[in-house]
Amino acid sequence: MTEPAGNAVDQLAAEINEVGARASKTVELGRRGFTIAVLTFVLLVAQILPWVGDHAGWQVLLGQGGGIPQLFAATSTGIGVVASALALASRRWWLAWVCAAGGWFATVDGLLSIWSQQSSHAGGAVGAGPGYGMVIAWVAMIVLAVNWMRTAFSRA
Template sequence: MTEQDGESSAEMKELAAEIDQVGARAARTVELGRRGFTISLFVFVLLIGQILPWVGGVVGWEVLVGHGGGVPQLFAATSTAFGVFASALTLATRRWWLSWVCAAGGWFASVDGLLAIWSQQSSHASGATGGGPGIGMIVAWIATICLAVQWMRTAFSRS
């Protein structure tokens, strides 16, 4: 074995280690492509829903801080946590496991949204706040469902 063969072998081992490192990094991330833009748009729509009326004359961000009832507040909290903050974090870091968090959390928030809308439609019986869901709650619920679908497709896109 010559000196040149030894250097070549060391270079090959270094190159193989670098390739393995790049492969491990790629396995932890998800490529969003056009879907990332779509998710960003739905996050924006969800934010718009937060400034529209949810319960009576109470807007979404006020429901988030405690006005308007418990079930709508739970939906406001979960849709903001998973739909806005977790989505933004996942879009920024592109971590695959965070796309699963957004997918599962998005579906949980979607069910919360359905319950929040239902609670406003049946509030006359219990005397609770609201005479039906506001347009902001409906917009936020639809945006949350769309986000959950997009994140689920993203989470399952990894081969």
Template sequence: MTDQPNGNSADFSELAADVDEVVRKAARTVELGRRGFVIAVAVFVLIVGQVLPWVGGEVGWQALLGQSGTIPQLFAGTSAGFGVLAGMLALATRRWWLTWVCAVGGWFTSVVGVLAVWSQQSSAASGAAGGGPGIGMIIAVIATIVLAVNWMRTAWSRS
């Protein structure tokens, strides 16, 4: 292409630079669409689960502070970290690498959540405190599974 006397070459160079910048930004972000709404609702449900009873009379945030045993504390920490904090950050920034963090962390949190429920169901056999999982723990486990599935689908949706 030859330089035109009216400066079209400079206009094309500027346009190409703008297009390159848009492509770079699109490569770093992910479009959430309707899945973003489902994820936002699941994060809210997880927050609600944190304030409902988990073990005995203790609620989720008390389990996070270590008042309910090791496995429920681990589940409370991972659900707050991966489910709430990383989830809100990924929703706000739409960074593709954060969707992978939420997906992998969500599956880890889901496994720990199922173990936390199991530990509360079998605590009578070992003499540990806890007469079964509370409604908040059950809600939190379901919310983390929903989050893990949706984050994984979002992470894999990028081609």
């Protein structure tokens, strides 16, 4: 039995609209997706490197080493690793915006963390300067935020 021509056209139109709606909610990452994945891995590696004194990044995340570095550890892990992984896996446009905005917040927070460690001897805080893991994480967050911002604006 053959379907009426109008019914087939309506089904095709509905399918095309569905594909269009799905495409409008996603971003195409291309090579930038690989760069973001590498930067996410760099952030994970930075967690095992020294951040504050002898404390590694994961220890700072758990509360050792001061409040400002702990906030940077939380934002760089939450946005740079968790949200980036979710956005890479789902390719959702709104998650790209979350990563872009959160990445810039984490970048500013990282700058404050480095500054707090450079001036810690004045306030008696832990650390005699930022550890190289914190600096690597900060640079990775800057590049990650730039990549997420370019991705988010690619749909605008």
